[in-house]
Amino acid sequence: NHVLVLGYGDLTEPILEELLDDAIPFLVVTEDAEKVRHLGERGVDAFAADPSDDEPLHRAKISEARAVVVATNDDAQDALTILTARELNPDVRIVAAATNRENVEKLRRAGADSVISPATIGGHLLAESALGDDDTERIADELAGDGGDDRDDR
Amino acid sequence: NHVLVLGYGDLTEPILEELLDDAIPFLVVTEDAEKVRHLGERGVDAFAADPSDDEPLHRAKISEARAVVVATNDDAQDALTILTARELNPDVRIVAAATNRENVEKLRRAGADSVISPATIGGHLLAESALGDDDTERIADELAGDGGDDRDDR
Ligand SMILES: [Ca+2]
Ligand SMILES: [Ca+2]
Numbered sequence: 566n567h568v569l570v571l572g573y574g575d576l577t578e579p580i581l582e583e584l585l586d587d588a589i590p591f592l593v594v595t596e597d598a599e600k601v602r603h604l605g606e607r608g609v610d611a612f613a614a615d616p617s618d619d620e621p622l623h624r625a626k627i628s629e630a631r632a633v634v635v636a637t638n639d640d641a642q643d644a645l646t647i648l649t650a651r652e653l654n655p656d657v658r659i660v661a662a663a664t665n666r667e668n669v670e671k672l673r674r675a676g677a678d679s680v681i682s683p684a685t686i687g688g689h690l691l692a693e694s695a696l697g698d699d700d701t702e703r704i705a706d707e708l709a710g711d712g713g714d715d716r717d718d719r
Numbered sequence: 720n721h722v723l724v725l726g727y728g729d730l731t732e733p734i735l736e737e738l739l740d741d742a743i744p745f746l747v748v749t750e751d752a753e754k755v756r757h758l759g760e761r762g763v764d765a766f767a768a769d770p771s772d773d774e775p776l777h778r779a780k781i782s783e784a785r786a787v788v789v790a791t792n793d794d795a796q797d798a799l800t801i802l803t804a805r806e807l808n809p810d811v812r813i814v815a816a817a818t819n820r821e822n823v824e825k826l827r828r829a830g831a832d833s834v835i836s837p838a839t840i841g842g843h844l845l846a847e848s849a850l851g852d853d854d855t856e857r858i859a860d861e862l863a864g865d866g867g868d869d870r871d872d873r
Contacts, residue, residue, distance in 0.1 A: 575819070633849075
């Protein structure tokens, strides 16, 4: 009942923080041996392998996983990883982030249940913030996980 | 009373879409001459120059601007652009996006009024989505500007 975090990108550390905060067991699989070493030093379960290959996902017990998170900065690699994960576990929940927003639908077709575009969300929030929409800033703060607790004007 | 969009990155197109949707006048300044040409073909006001230099920002009438949006994929360049913009117009609203979340505070200190971290927001949403929090998915849809209109269960 663990979460598999496949690959390592800009979103990975915020994701790991959330999972650690919620005390959710998880395992990171990335080709980046240096990242694996750093994660290991912090006591985070991780091993170095290509997460779009079958063997590492078997080894990571994908058949027993609660969810799979795919969010590197390389959408082509993400697509391949999603295809592998979906093939090995037709029922697991797979979520992904498209670095290029034009790839949202492709990652969905590859087998992800839910795909977000951080650039689209960020661009929207930034435009609203530029125009002085304080409500959007508050939402961004809440989504970022800081602030919000002391405000009950929702 | 226009918005200045300084630099061009992954967030820029979503930002331009928002401004076009809201019929807000804006001008893009980026060193990327190819992007300027493409924007021009679409009828978008843009010129090629380094937005961290004084002259282009004078030329872009920063003293009359309603807001400044700084969101390239290069946070160092963003910091320099913010410092220039703030120097030339102490009162204009400046919003920025930190590509590396560790730079949020630095961009604030450079003079931005509001700084978001799309990676932090995206990572938070993705982790919540992995754990099956449908409410967060709905928020992401709304923030991304699609869906949401037909749902009134907020
Ligand atoms: Ca991606
Ligand atoms: Ca940036």
